[in-house]
Amino acid sequence: MPQTSLMMTLQFCSSGTPVNIQAKHFIIPGLGRYDHKYSPKLPSKFPKASIFNSHQIPNPILHHPPVNQSVAAIVFGDGSESRLYPLTKRRSEGAIPIASNYRLIDAVVSNCINSNINKIYALTQFNSTSLNSHLSRAYSGAGLGKEGFVEVIAAYQSPEDQGWFQGTADAIRRCLWVLEEYPVAEFLVLPGHHLYKMDFQKVIESHRNRKSDITIVASNGITKRDQDPGVGVLKINTENQVMQYSLKSNKEPVNSAVAETFTRCSDSSYSYIPSMGIYLINRATMVNLLNNHFPKAMDFGTEVIRGALSLGMKVEAYLFEGYWEDMGSIEAFYQANMECIKKLNTGYNFCDRDSPVYTLPRNLPPTIVNDAMITDSVIGDGCILNRCKIKSSVVGMRTKIGDGAIIEDSVIMGSDVYQIEDGRESSIKSTSVPIGIGENTEIRKAIVDKNARIGKNVKIINKDNVEEGDREANGYIISGRIMVVLRSAEIPDNSIL
Numbered sequence: 001m002p003q004t005s006l007m008m009t010l011q012f013c014s015s016g017t018p019v020n021i022q023a024k025h026f027i028i029p030g031l032g033r034y035d036h037k038y039s040p041k042l043p044s045k046f047p048k049a050s051i052f053n054s055h056q057i058p059n060p061i062l063h064h065p066p067v068n069q070s071v072a073a074i075v076f077g078d079g080s081e082s083r084l085y086p087l088t089k090r091r092s093e094g095a096i097p098i099a100s101n102y103r104l105i106d107a108v109v110s111n112c113i114n115s116n117i118n119k120i121y122a123l124t125q126f127n128s129t130s131l132n133s134h135l136s137r138a139y140s141g142a143g144l145g146k147e148g149f150v151e152v153i154a155a156y157q158s159p160e161d162q163g164w165f166q167g168t169a170d171a172i173r174r175c176l177w178v179l180e181e182y183p184v185a186e187f188l189v190l191p192g193h194h195l196y197k198m199d200f201q202k203v204i205e206s207h208r209n210r211k212s213d214i215t216i217v218a219s220n221g222i223t224k225r226d227q228d229p230g231v232g233v234l235k236i237n238t239e240n241q242v243m244q245y246s247l248k249s250n251k252e253p254v255n256s257a258v259a260e261t262f263t264r265c266s267d268s269s270y271s272y273i274p275s276m277g278i279y280l281i282n283r284a285t286m287v288n289l290l291n292n293h294f295p296k297a298m299d300f301g302t303e304v305i306r307g308a309l310s311l312g313m314k315v316e317a318y319l320f321e322g323y324w325e326d327m328g329s330i331e332a333f334y335q336a337n338m339e340c341i342k343k344l345n346t347g348y349n350f351c352d353r354d355s356p357v358y359t360l361p362r363n364l365p366p367t368i369v370n371d372a373m374i375t376d377s378v379i380g381d382g383c384i385l386n387r388c389k390i391k392s393s394v395v396g397m398r399t400k401i402g403d404g405a406i407i408e409d410s411v412i413m414g415s416d417v418y419q420i421e422d423g424r425e426s427s428i429k430s431t432s433v434p435i436g437i438g439e440n441t442e443i444r445k446a447i448v449d450k451n452a453r454i455g456k457n458v459k460i461i462n463k464d465n466v467e468e469g470d471r472e473a474n475g476y477i478i479s480g481r482i483m484v485v486l487r488s489a490e491i492p493d494n495s496i497l
Helices: 104-114 129-138 168-174 200-209 256-260 283-293 300-310 330-339
Strands: 071-076 119-124 149-154 186-191 214-219 231-236 242-248 271-282 315-320 373-375 389-391 406-408 442-444 446-448 468-471 476-479 482-485
Touching: 071 104, 071 168, 104 119, 104 129, 104 186, 119 129, 129 149, 168 283, 168 300, 186 200, 186 283, 200 214, 200 271, 200 315, 214 231, 214 300, 231 300, 242 300, 242 315, 271 283, 271 300, 271 315, 283 300, 300 315, 330 446, 330 482, 442 446
Parallel strands: 071 119, 071 186, 119 149, 214 315, 373 389, 389 406, 406 442, 446 482
Antiparallel strands: 186 271, 214 271, 231 242, 231 271, 468 476, 476 482
16 A cells, blocks of 8 residues: 655654545434445354354365455444543544544554454444544545445434433444444454554454354553553453453452452463453344343443353453553553654554554645754644754644744644634634744643644743642643643743643
């Protein structure tokens, strides 16, 4: 696939790979079938006794079709409770910008495309306008094939269901009429805001070889997830069979062994590891669980997975050894951005030619650098950087930085528009402080959300070394000693934060 320069980094990384923009429609439930042409090549039901992976010796009884015909992905782009507020004040988690040119959900969709899964459904509800727009414009072309698609299924009301989605299980159940459009063998359920690179074909191969009803992907690497409430915890035996599903939270404490560590216990026949919230489930199993066994279940993990275990279904764990960040806090999001600019990158690699990250090309001009000093940073497209100093920072698209400004260890998300300041015209209403970062301003260890207006001679440095602080009325908060300037906030000249 041709490489187009979407990201400029000062570490000479290769760019991310864009996806051509094509017209794309949203799904409006109740208005009929899709316009995709499809000739199914496999039956809608599979005999359970004879499923084999395509890499094995051919079996004359049954052959599995290619993954792009037999697996569909279900991606959740948001949740009702976010640990990334205020970045989610006006957008869902999946739509949060990262690494100057991307959105969080781009990593998940790219995993699917790179794993040859080209039927992708995105279920959205909360603060979903930005996410719906991004998905519908970005993923309509390259990498998806003739019959591939990314369909946005927004929350809806119908004569049968007057309320909104009440949880992940409820959302899937109410969208089964859409999800069953194609005769796939398995559904891959994915959270849309996690950061990792995974070959899902390996998960599918393991699932089919072990003839599992459900496979749960779990993190087997070094992780600090033991401190995050709400993480699913799997108790597995030596054969990686899931024996129990627990939820670590303040309301439901888990086994003391889990509270101490999520890693394998060498002196026990059981291990406790964190679930990544990724589920591969057989089509018939999914429909049976949601419609027959647990028709009122709301949450997929705590209710449906636990229910499957209680019914004696075969639930297996697939252990993932690589980098995984579930964006459980502002600090986690900040660190994920900082890791992408390190010379020895142990985090997520946005510059991987073998596993590219797809996103929406914006057709912006190259960044203009006017006598600026930039080191160890990632700079997005269309920026205007005057005589400033930028060190160990991520600078998003269309960012304008004035003379004498200093940006260190920070994430600047950029702007959605250019503000014209010649007095003749402006694409937005003029205010006392223009969009961007003013002259002689100093920003250290901060996240500046989109369209922020930072005045001249401002210091955003957490001057009192505050651990946590709610100054939302003043346009910022402090989380884990990280300053977070809200979207479209205005910080007046000479302010010291």
